[in-house]
Amino acid sequence: MKITRIAAVLGAMIAATALAGCTMPAAETPKTDAAGGFQCEEGETYVMNVMVSAHPYWVPVYQGFKQAAEAMGCETAFSGTPEYDISKQIASFEQDLVENPAGVLLHPMQSDPFIEPINAAIDGGIEVVTFAADSPESNRTSYVTSDNRAEAAFAAEEIIKVVGEEGEYAVLENPGQSNHDLRVTAFIDYMAANYPGMQLVGRQATNQDSNKAYQATGSILQANPELDAMWIPEAGSAEGAAAAVVEAGSDVLILHADVTPTALDLIKDGTIHMSLNPNQGIQGYMGFMTLFMAAHPELIDPFNDYKASGFNPAQVPFIDNGFSVITKENADSFDLEAYMEGRSTE
Incomplete structure (x- = not known):
């Protein structure tokens, strides 16, 4: 009944506006810059x-x-x-x-x-x-x-879909940058709450440095040869992690956020499983x-x-x-060089 009454009142207000020529009384008209509209002044x-x-x-x-x-x-x-x-x-x-x-x-x-x-x-x-x-x-x-939490949850579910509900995973991180922090903490929290059989066995700060990521991943793999998967909040560290995994001959599922041309090539050749890239x-x-x-x-x-x-x-x-999910199948759509053809970089 309450909804019906509200609808009736709104209907009466709309009808009254229509009878008045669809305009508000002059004294109540918002003082907006309608003449200029959505346009900049010269040099703005x-x-x-x-x-x-x-x-x-x-x-x-x-x-x-x-x-x-x-x-x-x-x-x-x-x-x-x-x-x-x-x-x-x-x-x-x-x-x-x-x-x-x-x-x-x-x-x-x-x-x-x-x-x-x-x-x-x-x-x-x-x-x-x-x-x-x-x-x-x-x-x-x-x-x-x-939505960094949504990215983390998607990544966790993808790992579970591929490797199962029991195993070992590691994360690399970039402490201090809010979106990267949230991607990592939300991922760990999601795994702990939903898949307790997945154990976090490695967590190292690499700060978007591919060389540090290479070294950190090598250390994690040496200590945890049964590692199943890695989640990385950005692409630079994913490049280094992928190099370490290949060098070790390990079968580790790598997922990361963002994308670079190098990371895209690694997705195309199957070294990296997937990227979750903001639009x-x-x-x-x-x-x-x-x-x-x-x-x-x-x-x-x-x-x-x-x-x-x-x-x-x-x-x-x-x-x-x-965000978009980048895989081997759709990777060509994320070719930055092709995207920039004919565009000004200034």
């Missing part, structure tokens, strides 16, 4: 800032970012640092702010060190949205990523859209208390860009 620029800027992961993300920006007449710039160094990434982010962009789409190497820089940027009128990795205690407006183009596209909305809150008048509270009404705490 948005920056994408990352760590290890030469990593191939960023390429499709930036392409999606640019595609959305170009559709709205906006300028973009790619920034970051070539090193895996938190202080240098923060310095590059702060240098971006000197140019006074409308907003920055940021992949923070670590969460906590970026809290104050992000908050300072927003206090200075420059919006910040995070992607792929987060700084949840900051005032960033939105976070765009794949990078969607990540960049939705990253730009949420960043633009954060910089243009006048375009939205939501049904909440933003006017009284003073917060940015374009808050979208989390967007799941989804």
Whole structure:
């Protein structure tokens, strides 16, 4: 009965609006910039800032970012640092702010060190949205990523499907980066809760370094010759792990997140079983859209208390860009060189 009454009230409101010519009374019309719409002013620029800027992961993300920006007449710039160094990434982010962009789409190497820089940027009128990795205690407006828990659960179920419910597994990790941490901890927790017969026998930090991963995997294999599977939160370490497995002549099922051209070749030849790859183009596209909305809150008048509270009404705490499963059968669809044919890299 309650639902029926609510529906009746809503129906009456809709009918009243229709009789009034589908318009709100002038005094109640939201003060949005409808004339300008989803278009940038001349020279309005948005920056994408990352760590290890030469990593191939960023390429499709930036392409999606640019595609959305170009559709709205906006300028973009790619920034970051070539090193895996938190202080240098923060310095590059702060240098971006000197140019006074409308907003920055940021992949923070670590969460906590970026809290104050992000908050300072927003206090200075420059919006910040995070992607792929987060700084949840900051005032960033939105976070765009794949569901790392879902990735971990999918990986665990795939391992069980192939090797069974009893055996040994190992993980490599990259402590300090939020998405990688979650991929590993969620995987271990999922295995412990659902498949207690699977034993964690190795866990080592390799920090996206293929050489460290090669050495770590060799040590794990030497201590655990019956190892059945490995889960790795990124592709660089998976490359090193695969080399160690091949050298040892072991039959270890390797699954990892993300993808690189080298890892893709290893999937094609069967050395790596599978990759769970975030939909990078969607990540960049939705990253730009949420960043633009954060910089243009006048375009939205939501049904909440933003006017009284003073917060940015374009808050979208989390967007799941989804992930794709890469196997030998569909690997050609993830060829980065083919994807970039005819595209501008600027």
